[in-house]
Amino acid sequence: xxxxxxxxxxxxxxxxxxxxxxxxxxxxxxxxxxxxxxxxxxxxxxxxxxxxxxxxxxxxxxxxxxxxxxxxxxxxxxxxxxxxxxxxxxxxxxxxxxxxxxxxxxxxxxxxxxxxxxxxxxxxxxxxxxxxxxxxxxxxxxxxxxxxxxxxxxxxxxxxxxxxxxxxxxxxxxxxxxxxxxxxxxxxxxxxxxxxxxxxxxxxxxxxxxxxxxxxxxxxxxxxxxxxxxxxxxxxxxxxxxxxxxxxxxxxxxxxxxxxxxxxxxxxxxxxxxxxxxxxxxxxxxxxxxxxxxxxxxxxxxxxxxxxxxxxxxxxxxxxxxxxxxxxxxxxxxxxxxxxxxxxxxxxxxxxxxxxxxxxxxxxxxxxxxxxxxxxxxxxxxxxxxxxxxxxxxxxxxxxxxxxxxxxxxxxxxxxxxxxxxxxxxxxxxxxxxxxxxxxxxxxxxxxxxxxxxxxxxxxxxxxxxxxxxxxxxxxxxxxxxxxxxxxxxxxxxxxxxxxxxxxxxxxxxxxxxxxxxxxxxxxxxxxxxxxxxxxxxxx
Numbered sequence: 001x002x003x004x005x006x007x008x009x010x011x012x013x014x015x016x017x018x019x020x021x022x023x024x025x026x027x028x029x030x031x032x033x034x035x036x037x038x039x040x041x042x043x044x045x046x047x048x049x050x051x052x053x054x055x056x057x058x059x060x061x062x063x064x065x066x067x068x069x070x071x072x073x074x075x076x077x078x079x080x081x082x083x084x085x086x087x088x089x090x091x092x093x094x095x096x097x098x099x100x101x102x103x104x105x106x107x108x109x110x111x112x113x114x115x116x117x118x119x120x121x122x123x124x125x126x127x128x129x130x131x132x133x134x135x136x137x138x139x140x141x142x143x144x145x146x147x148x149x150x151x152x153x154x155x156x157x158x159x160x161x162x163x164x165x166x167x168x169x170x171x172x173x174x175x176x177x178x179x180x181x182x183x184x185x186x187x188x189x190x191x192x193x194x195x196x197x198x199x200x201x202x203x204x205x206x207x208x209x210x211x212x213x214x215x216x217x218x219x220x221x222x223x224x225x226x227x228x229x230x231x232x233x234x235x236x237x238x239x240x241x242x243x244x245x246x247x248x249x250x251x252x253x254x255x256x257x258x259x260x261x262x263x264x265x266x267x268x269x270x271x272x273x274x275x276x277x278x279x280x281x282x283x284x285x286x287x288x289x290x291x292x293x294x295x296x297x298x299x300x301x302x303x304x305x306x307x308x309x310x311x312x313x314x315x316x317x318x319x320x321x322x323x324x325x326x327x328x329x330x331x332x333x334x335x336x337x338x339x340x341x342x343x344x345x346x347x348x349x350x351x352x353x354x355x356x357x358x359x360x361x362x363x364x365x366x367x368x369x370x371x372x373x374x375x376x377x378x379x380x381x382x383x384x385x386x387x388x389x390x391x392x393x394x395x396x397x398x399x400x401x402x403x404x405x406x407x408x409x410x411x412x413x414x415x416x417x418x419x420x421x422x423x424x425x426x427x428x429x430x431x432x433x434x435x436x437x438x439x440x441x442x443x444x445x446x447x448x449x450x451x452x453x454x455x456x457x458x459x460x461x462x463x464x465x466x467x468x469x470x471x472x473x474x475x476x477x478x479x480x481x482x483x484x485x486x487x488x489x490x491x492x493x494x495x496x497x498x499x500x501x502x503x504x505x506x507x508x509x510x511x512x513x514x515x516x517x518x519x520x521x522x523x524x525x526x527x528x529x530x531x532x533x534x535x536x537x538x539x540x
Contacts, residue, residue, distance in 0.1 A: 057134075058133065059134045059135070060136075062138065062201075063205050065204070069106050069107030069108065070104065070106055070107070072103055084120050086102075086116070086119075087116075087119075088104075088116060089114055090115070090117075093105055111136050114134055114136060115132070116132050116134070117129060118130050137201075139201075139205065140199075141166035141200070141201050142165060143161065143197060143208070143209050145161040145197055145209050146160050147159065147160040148160075148214060149213065149215070151218075153409060155191060156188040156190055157215075158187045159185070159188065159197065159211070160184070160185045161184055161197060162181070162183050163178060163184060163207075164182040165182070165201050166182065166200060166207075167201050168200050169198070170197070171196075172192065172196060173196075174186065191213075193212065194211070195210070196210045197210075217442045217443055217488045219520050220296060220367075220490060221247070221250060221521060221539075222249075222252045222298055223242065223495075223524045224252045224524065224525050224527075225239060225251060225529040226263075226529065227253070227254045227255075227257065227262075227263025227281055230263075230280070230281050231280055242533050242536065245538050246538035247537070247539075248295075249295060249296060250295060250296035250366075250523075251290060251298070252298040255360045255365065255368075256300075256306070256356055258305055260274075260276055260302075260305075260308030260309055261280075262277050263278060263279075263283075264277070264279060264280070264281055264363075266359060267359065270348070270352050270355075271352070275312070284363060287364040291364070297367075298366065299361075299365035299366075299367060299369065300369045300370075301353060301360070301370055303370045303371065303400075304323075304341060304342050304343075304374065305336060305340055305372040306340075306341075306349075307339060310322055310330075314330060314339055321342055321343055321346045321349050322339065322342060323384075323385060324384040324385070325384065326381065331383060334376065336376070341375075341376050343386060343387065344385065344393070344397055344400060344431075345385040345391075345393075345396050347387065353370075354400075354407055357408050357415075358411060360413070362411050365413055366414065367413060367414045368408050368413050368414070368415050369416040370415075370418065372418070373418065374430040374432050375393050375431040380428070394431045394432070394433040397431045397437070398436040398439075401440040402439075402440035415442050416442060416443045417445065418446075418492065419432045419434065419437070419445065419446050419447070420447060421446055421448045421449070421453065421474055423446070424477040424478050424481055425477065434481040435484065438482040438484075438487040439487075441485075442487060442488065444478060445489075445490045446475070446491050448470070448478075448492065448510075450465075450467045450470050450471065450500075450510070451463075451494060451500065453470050453474070458470060458474055458477075464500045467502075467509045468510070468512060471509075472513035472514075472516055475514060475517045476517055478491075479519070489519050490521040490523060491523070492523050492525050493510040493524050493525070494525060495507050495526045496526045504535040507524070
């Protein structure tokens, strides 16, 4: 401090403050101490003393702090910024005055070391200079998520990646250990469809990345069994034996069947009103017992063929829930029976099936597999679908799949769709457009039963007697149509006799045909739930 001869003191100060809002403003406080009681000339002749605060030598400014590109000099009340100059890296800086503030242009500062110089001249030619060096470091860490994967939709994911130049890494908000080479691995505490990773370096620069957790559809080798069939020891025990032998690892158990009956005691309100909740099996008990044996459970829901809902809706005057004939009356169902098909375009019908699907997923079914997710077969001119509007039937069916998947996946269930074998080549016949449906499904389950193909299909003169050829060729078509979506193909294979006797050999040929198309998963169909175990090879 400099003191006047009279002992009276007078103080002036200048403050250069850094923005508290991280707008990249450097802060420098300039304190000028003058003298009082002298003539104005004597006072102005005393050079100010300067000191700098909040910008220490060697400070590092990150990307956020350097973004503003401007230095702000703020005068303390009663003082002035007259005569103050500033330079950056030895070059005079542009200064703009605004009231008691000076703004020093500092844009374009590249990464590396820089110097800020602040000078104040006195009238006697004495100059006070203050310098501070600092470093600009705007380079963010290099962050790569290499894997975000879970074993099932109900399992927590493991996230692996690499963060070069990071001091800390957090995964879903949890700080994780980073190796010397920048690698990290972390298992989440609970299931999540998305995960965010954040990497921060020593200067505060950060990089973030988000990844969708990948849950591959697991290898599934299943057999079909009805709700009532599961209650029979004679049917259930041989199926469990196949699982114990490692020949299958899943059971397809009906949730809602072709009659519209729900196998367990459903609590869905419309199911109870329609009398569809039958309670043939205790869902929680069955799922627990099968899961304890490491057996997956595929819950089949026959969607739009639903005589129970159709009859109830017709009785209560809700005929818009039914597929109608060309004259607007209820469709008689053809060979399926009267009042058998509900209307896929009706909001109540769609919600009903989705509610059952969500309920089953919450109970613990590993998959929801829609069957009869289509319109009745026959000329489209013979049907009316109230509520369809200008949409095509294929579009309505696909949107139903998409809406269901959004609801069941968070509950831990995969979604599949049973489709006709001919849907790959003739999608409009039953409103099953395979590429579009595959976009909203985890897998497509084509029913490529050899007995259901006509002579000459895929160049096979007698498909029923050539199970390998017809299955291999037809599945190749489904593989091609689902490739872009990433959906798996899990074919239904024939384990019953219709026109040609089928045994171990015929079933085994179909399994081989699927495997030769790269499909290790399958579901065997036999309405009586009796299967040829000799066709299956045990797997560890």
